Amino acid sequence: MAGKKQTIALLEELANKLNVRVRYEKTTARGGLCQHEGSFQIIIDKKASDDYKISLLATSLKTFDLSDIYVSDGLREVLNNT
DSSP states (O other): OOOHHHHHHHHHHHHHHTTOEEEEEOOSSOOEEEEETTEEEEEEETTSOHHHHHHHHHHHHTTSOOTTSOOOHHHHHHHHTO
16 A cells, blocks of 8 residues: 555545545544534544544545445555554
8 A cells, every 4th residue: 555645645535536525623632524514524633643644534434435436455455444
């Protein structure tokens, strides 16, 4: 699988395909998936580690139906292992 930054970029691209907005903000919260006014968002502390960002993005995105979206084998492995 790609490096951590590339994995994050691929997860962000998948979120975009699912119409899920990814927001990096200064926060004391851990972040997570939320729904606001009918749209989904993933909020992540911008100072979080790359490992945490990958974990949070993957955990959030794998809750969606991905059957109609192409997901590479490497990215699918990330999603399945979180």
